[in-house]
Amino acid sequence: MNQPMGLRERKKYATHRTLAATAVRLAAAHGLDQVTVEDIATEAGVSPRTFFNYFASKEDAVLIAYPDHEERTRQAIDRFLAAPATTPALEALIQAIRPDIENIEADREEWLARMSVIEANPALVSRVIASQAGTQQTMVAAIAERTGLDPEKDLYPGLLFGVVGHAMQAAVRRWHAFGGEEPLTELIDQAWAALAAGLPDPGTRH
Incomplete structure (x- = not known):
């Protein structure tokens, strides 16, 4: 069970979220290159020194939406491993990631703007990929643990993670491309339902 945050932790969480949301909003409005750490700090009502207590750069402020991102990964893994043994690994992984x-x-709105900023700044894409390497390794290891396989020797753990991850990316890209008109959760459900069905041919459209 998660312990509730104390007052200090709540304040730190709120400051991180304010700085991240402010960085995204300013970068989306003016372009990342035109925004400085000082701009973000001033808009958020803190000093640049305080900003650097939370982020190493303005790029990190755009990309690291939540201060507890590592904990969120751990919680997803815990949910995945705790799913009933009768639940297929694909379904268990989907349900673990859904929160x-x-x-x-x-x-x-913040995430739609964040994705626009990332698309407009290719250098951020490589940072995203690099930042996800550790998460990928951890999740693949969890899949291997649940299925009794070797994450290095067996194909399935990495394949399952890759397939689910790319399905999620496809749904998120569509969500962003259409300005979030359709709920992201519905798009994700559609993508995962197609995976669960074995990606059948959708047939000819008339």
């Missing part, structure tokens, strides 16, 4: 999708949906 994170719901969090993105809850902060809809």
Whole structure:
């Protein structure tokens, strides 16, 4: 069970979220290159020194939406491993990740703006990929643990993670491309339902 945050932790969480949301909003409005750490700090009502207590750079402020991102990964793994043994690994992984999708949906405007900033700045894409390497390794290891396989020798753990991850990316890209018109959770459900069905041919459209 998660312990409730104390007052200090809540304040630190709120400051991180304010700085991250402010960085995204300013970068989306003016372009990342035109925004400085000082701009973000001033808009958020803190000093640049305080900013650097939370982020190493303005790029990190754009990309690291939540201060507890590592804890969120751990919680997703815990949910995955705790799913009943009768639940297929694909379904268990989907259900484990779903709360994170719901969090993105809850902060809809911020995430739509964040994705626009990332698309406009290719250098951020490589940072995203690099930052996800550790998460990928951890999740693949969890899949291997649940399925009794070797994460290095067996194909399935990495394949399952890759397939689910790319399905999620496809749904998120569509969500962003259409300005969040359709709920992200519904798009994710459609993508995962197609995976669960074995990606059948959708047939000819008339």
